[in-house]
Amino acid sequence: MLQNVLLKRAIYASEEHKMMQQMIQDFIKNDMLEQMDEWEEKGMVSREVWERAGALGLLCIDMPEKYGGSGLDFSFSALFVEELNREGVTGPGFSLHSDIVAPYLLKYGTESQKQKYLPLMASGKMITSIGMTEPNCGSDLKAIKTNAVDKGDHYVVNGQKTFITNGYMCDMAIVAVKTNVGTPKEGVSLLLMESEMEGFEKGIPFKKIGLKAQDTCELFFDNVKVPKENLLGEEGIGFKIMMTELARERLAVALAAIGGAQGAIEKTIAYTTTRTAFNQPIAGFQNTQFKLAECATQLQLHQSFLDGCTALVATHQLTAESASMAKYSATEMHGKVVDECLQLFGGYGYMWDYPIARMYADNRVARIYAGTNEIMKVLIARGLFKELFEQMRAEEKK
Numbered sequence: 001m002l003q004n005v006l007l008k009r010a011i012y013a014s015e016e017h018k019m020m021q022q023m024i025q026d027f028i029k030n031d032m033l034e035q036m037d038e039w040e041e042k043g044m045v046s047r048e049v050w051e052r053a054g055a056l057g058l059l060c061i062d063m064p065e066k067y068g069g070s071g072l073d074f075s076f077s078a079l080f081v082e083e084l085n086r087e088g089v090t091g092p093g094f095s096l097h098s099d100i101v102a103p104y105l106l107k108y109g110t111e112s113q114k115q116k117y118l119p120l121m122a123s124g125k126m127i128t129s130i131g132m133t134e135p136n137c138g139s140d141l142k143a144i145k146t147n148a149v150d151k152g153d154h155y156v157v158n159g160q161k162t163f164i165t166n167g168y169m170c171d172m173a174i175v176a177v178k179t180n181v182g183t184p185k186e187g188v189s190l191l192l193m194e195s196e197m198e199g200f201e202k203g204i205p206f207k208k209i210g211l212k213a214q215d216t217c218e219l220f221f222d223n224v225k226v227p228k229e230n231l232l233g234e235e236g237i238g239f240k241i242m243m244t245e246l247a248r249e250r251l252a253v254a255l256a257a258i259g260g261a262q263g264a265i266e267k268t269i270a271y272t273t274t275r276t277a278f279n280q281p282i283a284g285f286q287n288t289q290f291k292l293a294e295c296a297t298q299l300q301l302h303q304s305f306l307d308g309c310t311a312l313v314a315t316h317q318l319t320a321e322s323a324s325m326a327k328y329s330a331t332e333m334h335g336k337v338v339d340e341c342l343q344l345f346g347g348y349g350y351m352w353d354y355p356i357a358r359m360y361a362d363n364r365v366a367r368i369y370a371g372t373n374e375i376m377k378v379l380i381a382r383g384l385f386k387e388l389f390e391q392m393r394a395e396e397k398k
């Protein structure tokens with residue numbers, strides 16, 4: 001058993017964590033596993049599963065109770081992310097909604113924005129997304145073209161976003177726009193855009209090679225009137241907000257990776273113990289044992305590092321560099337683990353009915369979204385050569 005060789009994780013050791021883990025496992029078993037095929041056919045999950053998650057207190061877990069959250073610390077959110085991915089339940093974009101959109105609102109929202117959106121989000125009655133990427137720019141976010149023109153008490157927004165998780169189901173999206181274009185105040189700002197606003201259109205969900213039950217689509221804005229009170233934070237500081245908050249988003253992706261790797265190894269241990277060849281279990285071959293020993297070791301190393309990162313979120317000390325290391329390294333590890341595991345399933349590993357096949361397909365995007373792994377290395381290197389880059393910038397200004 002994998003648990004026999006892994007260190008006990010202090011961050012999940014409390015009775016509350018154990019109860020939460022049991023509740024999550026029951027939720028997955030009773031409300032999600034049987035729906036997976038139907039959701040994959042439709043390219044999206046049901047609204048009911050969002051409301052069920054809300055009723056169980058599993059949305060906006062670390063938001064304050066006065067805004068409808070569960071008032072717990074981030075380790076409980078981390079546990080939820082890991083458990084979902086451990087079972088390969090990647091359809092509902094809960095983490096993006098609870099761990100990315102909600103903290104933006106809590107940290108930068110006005111009191112009335114928090115009161116308007118957070119309780120609905122925590123109940124699962126409102127589904128949210130975040131729109132940064134555009135058809136012509138993903139990594140280079142400063143190059144976005146979606147434009148918000150100031151019209152006094154409102155903005156008029158024109159533009160397009162792509163690859164938006166929860167895009168088709170969303171009721172509200174945080175959208176990155178350019179404001180004050182062509183003036184010295186030109187910059188990126190964030191707007192809370194409700195899908196009911198006139199001129200806000202959604203594309204049909206993309207057909208993807210994995211995450212088939214998670215809706216990902218384009219958003220189009222044609223002269224959408226957005227009241228000024230829907231500005232999140234101040235005008236022009238959107239890029240700074242995104243760069244700060246992306247650390248937590250990247251940690252969430254890394255947590256999904258270690259949860260996924262754990263599930264893949266567990267399922268492979270079970271399969272290779274019962275499947276036989278040459279009159280012995282597949283697990284009897286030294287190759288199988290060595291491969292799984294290597295996978296378990298890699299998982300252990302990443303769990304230990306990520307537990308440290310998770311603890312730092314509570315005290316707002318997780319740095320962009322650590323989050324980038326976690327995201328890049330854990331998703332690469334997950335990719336290798338799930339590939340090795342699939343191999344040990346033989347031909348069955350290639351069949352969609354076997355969760356390992358879905359895990360293999362689902363994992364691939366983790367090296368691309370939330371900032372590609374190449375961009376993660378750019379960010380780490382920026383920290384390594386900080387003084388040099390500062391000197392170079394100062395010389396450019398002379």
Ligand SMILES: Cc1cc2nc3c(=O)[nH]c(=O)nc-3n(C[C@H](O)[C@H](O)[C@H](O)COP(=O)(O)OP(=O)(O)OC[C@H]3O[C@@H](n4cnc5c(N)ncnc54)[C@H](O)[C@@H]3O)c2cc1C
Nearest residue numbers: 130131132133137138139163164165368369370371372374
């Ligand atoms: C399933 C899915 C869900 C997504 N969900 C969302 C979402 O909810 N919201 C959202 O805003 N976006 C979302 N995205 C978009 C995602 O974040 C982007 O795809 C990603 O940031 C990469 O941008 P790009 O696709 O434009 O690639 P590009 O930026 O065009 O990059 C192409 C290649 O060039 C490399 N590259 C680019 N710049 C550099 C550099 N400086 N140095 C070295 N290499 C470089 C990249 O690493 C990559 O390999 C999602 C994407 C997918 C596939």
